[in-house]
Amino acid sequence: MFNKIRCPYCREKVYKDATVCPYCNHDLAKNPIDETDNRLPCHPLLIAGALGLVAGGITALVWAILKERRHWEDDFMIE
Ligand SMILES: [Zn+2]
Numbered sequence: 001m002f003n004k005i006r007c008p009y010c011r012e013k014v015y016k017d018a019t020v021c022p023y024c025n026h027d028l029a030k031n032p033i034d035e036t037d038n039r040l041p042c043h044p045l046l047i048a049g050a051l052g053l054v055a056g057g058i059t060a061l062v063w064a065i066l067k068e069r070r071h072w073e074d075d076f077m078i079e
């Protein structure tokens with residue numbers, strides 16, 4: 001069970017350090033499918049966009065909290 005991975009070509013379980021799949025004879029070490037790199041494209045513009053989105057969200061949240069706090073203070077002043 002341990003040290004086994006799925007062959008990206010035939011989905012059979014093969015040993016992690018196997019260079020050639022014993023089922024479909026594909027070369028595993030030479031041409032590995034880099035799924036992590038394909039799944040997360042680390043483009044600088046993408047990162048900048050994500051950071052901007054997070055910064056905007058935090059700003060909106062802080063603004064909402066401050067607005068709500070002022071509301072509480074107004075209620076307190078009335079009493
Ligand atoms: Zn295979």
